[in-house]
Amino acid sequence: MHRKLRLAVCALLTLVALIAKAETYTPPSTSAAVFSGMTLTGAPIASDWRAAIAECSATGTVGGQHVQGCGRWCDDQLRVNGKPNSKCTKPGQVLSKPNPIRNTVLLKLRDGTILFDAKMSLDTDGAGTLQGDQTRQPDTSLRYADGKSLSAGKIPFIVIPSTLVTQAGIHLGDLAAVVSGSHIAYAVVGDGGPKYSLGEGSIKLHEELGHSVCTATNPASGDCTKVRDIDLPAPVIYLVFPGSHRTLCAGSPMKSSDRLCPTMTPANLADQIEAHGKTLFQQLKASAGGGG
16 A cells, blocks of 8 residues: 555656646747647757757857767868868867757657757758769668668658657657648658757758759659758758657558568658648647647
Protein backbone atom coordinates (compact mmCIF):
# COMPACT_ATOMS: atom_id res chain seq x y z
CA MET A 1 0.00 0.00 0.00
CA HIS A 2 2.78 2.40 0.97
CA ARG A 3 4.65 1.60 -2.24
CA LYS A 4 1.58 2.35 -4.38
CA LEU A 5 1.11 5.63 -2.53
CA ARG A 6 4.73 6.63 -3.11
CA LEU A 7 4.41 5.84 -6.83
CA ALA A 8 1.22 7.88 -7.05
CA VAL A 9 2.87 10.83 -5.32
CA CYS A 10 5.91 10.61 -7.64
CA ALA A 11 3.63 10.54 -10.70
CA LEU A 12 1.72 13.56 -9.40
CA LEU A 13 4.91 15.50 -8.71
CA THR A 14 6.20 14.68 -12.20
CA LEU A 15 2.94 15.93 -13.71
CA VAL A 16 3.09 19.13 -11.66
CA ALA A 17 6.69 19.71 -12.76
CA LEU A 18 5.76 19.25 -16.42
CA ILE A 19 2.84 21.66 -16.10
CA ALA A 20 5.08 24.21 -14.37
CA LYS A 21 7.61 24.00 -17.22
CA ALA A 22 4.99 24.16 -19.98
CA GLU A 23 5.27 26.90 -22.57
CA THR A 24 2.78 28.08 -25.14
CA TYR A 25 4.06 28.95 -28.61
CA THR A 26 2.47 31.83 -30.49
CA PRO A 27 2.96 31.51 -34.26
CA PRO A 28 3.90 34.60 -36.28
CA SER A 29 0.95 36.65 -37.49
CA THR A 30 1.64 35.59 -41.07
CA SER A 31 0.79 31.99 -40.10
CA ALA A 32 -2.14 32.78 -37.79
CA ALA A 33 -4.74 31.44 -40.22
CA VAL A 34 -3.05 28.03 -40.44
CA PHE A 35 -3.09 27.67 -36.63
CA SER A 36 -6.46 29.32 -36.07
CA GLY A 37 -7.98 28.24 -32.73
CA MET A 38 -5.00 26.07 -31.78
CA THR A 39 -3.18 26.31 -28.44
CA LEU A 40 0.34 24.98 -28.92
CA THR A 41 1.45 24.14 -25.39
CA GLY A 42 4.23 21.77 -24.42
CA ALA A 43 7.38 21.14 -22.43
CA PRO A 44 10.75 22.55 -23.59
CA ILE A 45 13.29 19.89 -24.55
CA ALA A 46 17.01 19.75 -25.42
CA SER A 47 17.72 23.15 -23.81
CA ASP A 48 21.50 22.63 -23.66
CA TRP A 49 21.60 21.71 -27.33
CA ARG A 50 19.53 24.75 -28.25
CA ALA A 51 22.07 26.93 -26.45
CA ALA A 52 24.84 25.21 -28.40
CA ILE A 53 23.22 25.79 -31.80
CA ALA A 54 22.61 29.43 -30.85
CA GLU A 55 26.34 29.83 -30.09
CA CYS A 56 27.24 28.03 -33.32
CA SER A 57 25.02 30.39 -35.30
CA ALA A 58 26.36 33.51 -33.58
CA THR A 59 30.09 32.77 -33.32
CA GLY A 60 30.92 29.71 -35.42
CA THR A 61 31.96 27.78 -32.30
CA VAL A 62 30.42 25.56 -29.61
CA GLY A 63 31.80 25.90 -26.10
CA GLY A 64 34.44 28.17 -27.59
CA GLN A 65 35.69 25.33 -29.81
CA HIS A 66 35.47 24.81 -33.56
CA VAL A 67 33.26 21.85 -34.41
CA GLN A 68 32.28 20.13 -37.64
CA GLY A 69 29.36 21.76 -39.42
CA CYS A 70 29.71 25.00 -37.46
CA GLY A 71 31.15 27.48 -39.95
CA ARG A 72 34.45 27.41 -41.85
CA TRP A 73 37.72 28.07 -40.05
CA CYS A 74 41.48 27.79 -40.57
CA ASP A 75 43.20 24.82 -38.95
CA ASP A 76 46.72 24.83 -37.52
CA GLN A 77 48.12 24.28 -41.03
CA LEU A 78 46.11 27.22 -42.42
CA ARG A 79 43.83 24.93 -44.34
CA VAL A 80 40.05 24.74 -44.60
CA ASN A 81 38.54 21.26 -44.77
CA GLY A 82 42.00 19.93 -45.61
CA LYS A 83 42.62 22.31 -48.51
CA PRO A 84 45.02 25.31 -48.60
CA ASN A 85 43.21 28.65 -48.37
CA SER A 86 44.84 31.98 -49.18
CA LYS A 87 42.50 33.83 -46.81
CA CYS A 88 43.91 31.99 -43.79
CA THR A 89 46.39 34.15 -41.90
CA LYS A 90 46.28 32.48 -38.47
CA PRO A 91 45.05 29.21 -36.94
CA GLY A 92 41.49 29.34 -35.64
CA GLN A 93 40.52 32.21 -37.91
CA VAL A 94 36.77 32.00 -38.71
CA LEU A 95 36.16 32.57 -42.42
CA SER A 96 32.41 32.15 -42.39
CA LYS A 97 29.71 31.37 -39.88
CA PRO A 98 26.64 29.22 -40.57
CA ASN A 99 23.48 30.91 -41.76
CA PRO A 100 21.45 32.24 -38.79
CA ILE A 101 19.35 29.35 -37.49
CA ARG A 102 16.51 31.60 -36.24
CA ASN A 103 15.34 29.11 -33.62
CA THR A 104 13.17 30.44 -30.78
CA VAL A 105 11.36 27.32 -29.57
CA LEU A 106 11.64 23.53 -29.24
CA LEU A 107 8.67 21.91 -27.52
CA LYS A 108 7.18 18.49 -27.03
CA LEU A 109 3.46 19.22 -27.26
CA ARG A 110 0.94 17.48 -25.05
CA ASP A 111 0.09 14.91 -27.75
CA GLY A 112 3.79 14.12 -28.34
CA THR A 113 4.24 16.24 -31.47
CA ILE A 114 7.63 17.99 -31.66
CA LEU A 115 7.40 21.68 -32.56
CA PHE A 116 10.30 23.95 -33.47
CA ASP A 117 10.96 26.96 -35.64
CA ALA A 118 14.04 27.71 -37.70
CA LYS A 119 15.32 28.85 -41.05
CA MET A 120 14.96 26.51 -44.00
CA SER A 121 18.15 25.90 -45.94
CA LEU A 122 18.16 23.88 -49.15
CA ASP A 123 18.95 20.15 -49.21
CA THR A 124 19.67 18.88 -52.73
CA ASP A 125 20.93 15.43 -51.71
CA GLY A 126 19.75 12.20 -53.27
CA ALA A 127 18.97 10.65 -56.62
CA GLY A 128 19.52 12.53 -59.87
CA THR A 129 22.07 15.07 -61.14
CA LEU A 130 22.06 18.74 -60.23
CA GLN A 131 24.01 21.99 -60.45
CA GLY A 132 24.08 24.92 -58.07
CA ASP A 133 24.96 23.33 -54.71
CA GLN A 134 28.61 22.45 -54.06
CA THR A 135 27.73 20.53 -50.87
CA ARG A 136 25.33 18.13 -52.59
CA GLN A 137 25.66 14.43 -51.75
CA PRO A 138 24.35 11.56 -53.92
CA ASP A 139 22.62 9.76 -51.04
CA THR A 140 19.94 10.45 -48.45
CA SER A 141 19.81 8.86 -45.00
CA LEU A 142 16.34 7.46 -45.69
CA ARG A 143 16.07 5.15 -48.69
CA TYR A 144 13.55 3.03 -50.46
CA ALA A 145 13.41 -0.70 -49.69
CA ASP A 146 15.66 -1.42 -52.67
CA GLY A 147 18.38 0.88 -51.31
CA LYS A 148 17.82 3.78 -53.71
CA SER A 149 17.91 7.31 -52.27
CA LEU A 150 15.08 9.82 -52.28
CA SER A 151 15.10 12.59 -54.88
CA ALA A 152 15.20 16.08 -53.36
CA GLY A 153 13.42 17.43 -56.44
CA LYS A 154 10.50 15.02 -56.24
CA ILE A 155 10.05 14.18 -52.55
CA PRO A 156 9.30 16.78 -49.83
CA PHE A 157 11.60 15.92 -46.95
CA ILE A 158 13.24 17.59 -43.98
CA VAL A 159 16.66 17.12 -42.41
CA ILE A 160 16.93 16.27 -38.70
CA PRO A 161 20.15 16.36 -36.61
CA SER A 162 21.04 13.38 -34.44
CA THR A 163 20.15 15.24 -31.24
CA LEU A 164 16.47 15.28 -32.17
CA VAL A 165 16.61 11.56 -32.83
CA THR A 166 17.89 10.83 -29.33
CA GLN A 167 16.15 13.57 -27.34
CA ALA A 168 12.86 13.92 -29.22
CA GLY A 169 12.28 10.35 -30.40
CA ILE A 170 12.16 11.32 -34.07
CA HIS A 171 12.78 8.49 -36.54
CA LEU A 172 13.74 8.45 -40.21
CA GLY A 173 10.47 8.08 -42.11
CA ASP A 174 8.41 10.07 -39.60
CA LEU A 175 6.05 12.65 -41.05
CA ALA A 176 5.90 16.40 -40.52
CA ALA A 177 3.75 19.42 -41.26
CA VAL A 178 5.82 22.44 -42.27
CA VAL A 179 4.42 25.96 -42.24
CA SER A 180 5.74 29.17 -43.77
CA GLY A 181 3.45 32.16 -43.84
CA SER A 182 0.05 31.02 -45.13
CA HIS A 183 1.56 27.93 -46.79
CA ILE A 184 1.48 24.45 -45.26
CA ALA A 185 3.18 21.42 -46.76
CA TYR A 186 3.79 17.88 -45.60
CA ALA A 187 7.16 16.16 -45.50
CA VAL A 188 9.00 13.05 -44.40
CA VAL A 189 12.13 12.95 -42.24
CA GLY A 190 14.43 11.95 -45.08
CA ASP A 191 17.97 12.98 -44.20
CA GLY A 192 20.31 13.45 -41.25
CA GLY A 193 22.20 16.69 -40.74
CA PRO A 194 25.07 18.19 -38.73
CA LYS A 195 24.73 18.00 -34.96
CA TYR A 196 24.70 21.77 -34.46
CA SER A 197 22.34 22.74 -37.25
CA LEU A 198 18.57 22.97 -37.61
CA GLY A 199 16.19 23.80 -40.42
CA GLU A 200 16.70 22.26 -43.85
CA GLY A 201 14.32 21.01 -46.51
CA SER A 202 14.39 19.43 -49.94
CA ILE A 203 13.89 21.25 -53.25
CA LYS A 204 10.36 19.85 -53.49
CA LEU A 205 9.48 21.11 -50.00
CA HIS A 206 10.77 24.61 -50.76
CA GLU A 207 8.67 24.71 -53.91
CA GLU A 208 5.54 23.50 -52.08
CA LEU A 209 6.01 26.32 -49.55
CA GLY A 210 6.05 28.89 -52.35
CA HIS A 211 9.82 29.35 -52.43
CA SER A 212 11.05 28.86 -55.98
CA VAL A 213 14.59 27.42 -55.99
CA CYS A 214 14.62 25.25 -59.11
CA THR A 215 15.85 27.22 -62.13
CA ALA A 216 16.12 24.45 -64.75
CA THR A 217 14.51 21.05 -65.30
CA ASN A 218 15.07 18.04 -67.52
CA PRO A 219 12.27 18.19 -70.13
CA ALA A 220 12.13 14.40 -70.41
CA SER A 221 12.08 13.41 -66.74
CA GLY A 222 10.91 16.61 -65.05
CA ASP A 223 13.87 16.41 -62.65
CA CYS A 224 15.29 19.67 -61.33
CA THR A 225 18.79 20.08 -62.78
CA LYS A 226 19.83 23.49 -61.42
CA VAL A 227 19.00 25.43 -58.26
CA ARG A 228 19.40 28.73 -56.46
CA ASP A 229 20.98 27.67 -53.17
CA ILE A 230 19.27 30.19 -50.89
CA ASP A 231 17.35 29.91 -47.62
CA LEU A 232 13.62 30.36 -47.45
CA PRO A 233 13.45 33.91 -46.06
CA ALA A 234 10.25 33.67 -44.02
CA PRO A 235 9.98 32.08 -40.55
CA VAL A 236 9.35 28.32 -40.83
CA ILE A 237 7.50 26.21 -38.26
CA TYR A 238 8.10 22.46 -38.16
CA LEU A 239 5.68 20.00 -36.55
CA VAL A 240 7.12 16.48 -36.50
CA PHE A 241 5.02 13.46 -35.51
CA PRO A 242 7.29 10.89 -33.78
CA GLY A 243 6.45 7.28 -34.62
CA SER A 244 4.44 8.22 -37.70
CA HIS A 245 6.70 6.16 -39.98
CA ARG A 246 4.37 3.32 -38.97
CA THR A 247 1.41 5.32 -40.28
CA LEU A 248 3.16 5.95 -43.57
CA CYS A 249 3.65 2.22 -44.01
CA ALA A 250 0.06 1.43 -42.96
CA GLY A 251 1.20 -0.32 -39.82
CA SER A 252 3.76 -2.54 -41.51
CA PRO A 253 7.36 -2.21 -40.34
CA MET A 254 10.02 -0.38 -42.29
CA LYS A 255 12.47 -2.77 -43.92
CA SER A 256 15.15 -1.42 -41.55
CA SER A 257 15.80 1.75 -39.55
CA ASP A 258 16.76 3.60 -42.74
CA ARG A 259 14.73 1.75 -45.39
CA LEU A 260 11.10 2.40 -46.21
CA CYS A 261 8.61 -0.45 -46.44
CA PRO A 262 8.33 -2.04 -49.91
CA THR A 263 4.91 -0.45 -50.52
CA MET A 264 6.53 3.02 -50.66
CA THR A 265 7.98 3.76 -54.11
CA PRO A 266 9.14 6.85 -56.05
CA ALA A 267 5.78 6.77 -57.82
CA ASN A 268 3.58 6.99 -54.71
CA LEU A 269 5.69 8.32 -51.82
CA ALA A 270 4.96 12.04 -52.30
CA ASP A 271 1.20 11.42 -52.45
CA GLN A 272 1.31 9.20 -49.35
CA ILE A 273 3.31 11.82 -47.43
CA GLU A 274 0.68 14.45 -48.20
CA ALA A 275 -2.30 12.24 -47.42
CA HIS A 276 -1.01 10.90 -44.10
CA GLY A 277 0.64 14.18 -43.10
CA LYS A 278 -2.59 16.09 -43.63
CA THR A 279 -4.50 13.59 -41.47
CA LEU A 280 -1.95 13.89 -38.64
CA PHE A 281 -2.10 17.69 -38.74
CA GLN A 282 -5.89 17.63 -38.60
CA GLN A 283 -5.69 15.32 -35.57
CA LEU A 284 -3.27 17.73 -33.89
CA LYS A 285 -5.53 20.65 -34.74
CA ALA A 286 -8.50 18.90 -33.12
CA SER A 287 -6.56 18.00 -29.98
CA ALA A 288 -5.15 21.53 -29.69
CA GLY A 289 -8.58 23.14 -29.84
CA GLY A 290 -8.57 24.21 -33.47
CA GLY A 291 -11.37 21.96 -34.67
CA GLY A 292 -11.25 19.42 -37.48
